[in-house]
Amino acid sequence: MNGAGNAFVLIDARGRSAPLSLPAERVAAIHARHAFDQLLTLETHPVETALLRVWNSDGGEVGACGNGARAAAWLLFEQDGGETLSMSSRGGRLTARRLEDGRAEVNLGRPRLSWRNIPLSRDMDTEALDYEVHLPGGGRLTRPGAVSMGNPHVTFTVSDVSAIPIAQIGPMIEHDILFPQRVNAGFAEIRGSDRIRLRVWERGAGLTQACGTGACAAVVALHRQGKLGRAAEVEVDGGRLGVRWAEDDDVYLTGPVELEGEVDLGGLLS
Structure with a gap:
């Protein structure tokens, strides 16, 4: 998938009995076969529509990806229907609604503005860093x-x-x-x-x-x-x-999403 050119491999792992195991070397192996900016997974969550997890191409798991959240929400709407949904993520709870043109608008929540929450290594005015x-x-x-x-x-x-x-x-x-x-x-x-x-x-x-x-x-x-x-x-x-x-104070993101096709990850998942 891609969101405004931001390239993703998205794995829908909902329904699995155990979470996906994706150490950095496995993410790197998937990237070597199918280049991406972020690897996304959708997994079962006890309360929300799904758990969204995100890895960068260097194999590091991160807390948020706005375009990835839009792409995941769009896919969930296409597969499951509905007008609204929610996802859990390391960066916090995300909600989305389906727009009349079929796109997904994602609410990424409130921005964090204190130096500790960004985080910075020392106290500094985040409106305009002394940097x-x-x-x-x-x-x-x-x-x-x-x-x-x-x-x-x-x-x-x-x-x-x-x-x-x-x-x-x-x-x-x-x-x-x-x-x-x-x-x-x-x-x-x-x-x-x-x-x-x-x-x-x-x-x-x-x-x-x-x-x-x-x-x-x-x-x-x-x-x-x-x-x-x-x-x-x-x-x-x-x-x-x-x-x-x-x-x-919440921040909302919209934009295009394209589903480019399916890829075979056989042997790379466990």
Whole structure:
């Protein structure tokens, strides 16, 4: 599957008698056969519609994936019907509703804004971090906003996102000691009060076609800095996402989903 170009392998493991065992080497073996940005599993949950689990392509299990949650919700609606559903995840409880055009809108919950909850390694104002990155060709990026959407993000405002050497500076930001759980680094070019162009270096996955939690984090961070409204269209490499930071403080994500087909994982699961 993909969500705005964000590539997934999704395993529907509901009904299994035991949880899937997916150590990092097994995730890497699946990635070697079927390249993905994130591996998703749907498993049985005693209360919610399903348990959603997420692994990055480097084999690390993570707490959240906005586009993955949208893709999983869309598949559940297609298979099971209904208009609303809920999923449990490491990042918290997720709810979704089916829109009239067939897409799924996912509520990713409230953004986490305190330095401890992102987390950072020391106390700092998360609205505009006292943090800077020097660019290889000269110049610097400063004062990013920090937000957790169940996973940590920083978003830098840039004048031309296509000119930023993300592949060079992304790993450095991801592994900076300020971010004890590593971090996703977003680079946002503001194109209006309700529109941005965004590229994201994802921890454990690199530069991807789209990042749903990154889009949500960017809208929250830029609104906190007075640069954007509470709702915006986010243009990513793979398409367009809709983000809405509602007055109840929850963040909602919409966008396209495509089911590309089925793959054989025989021998790689247990």
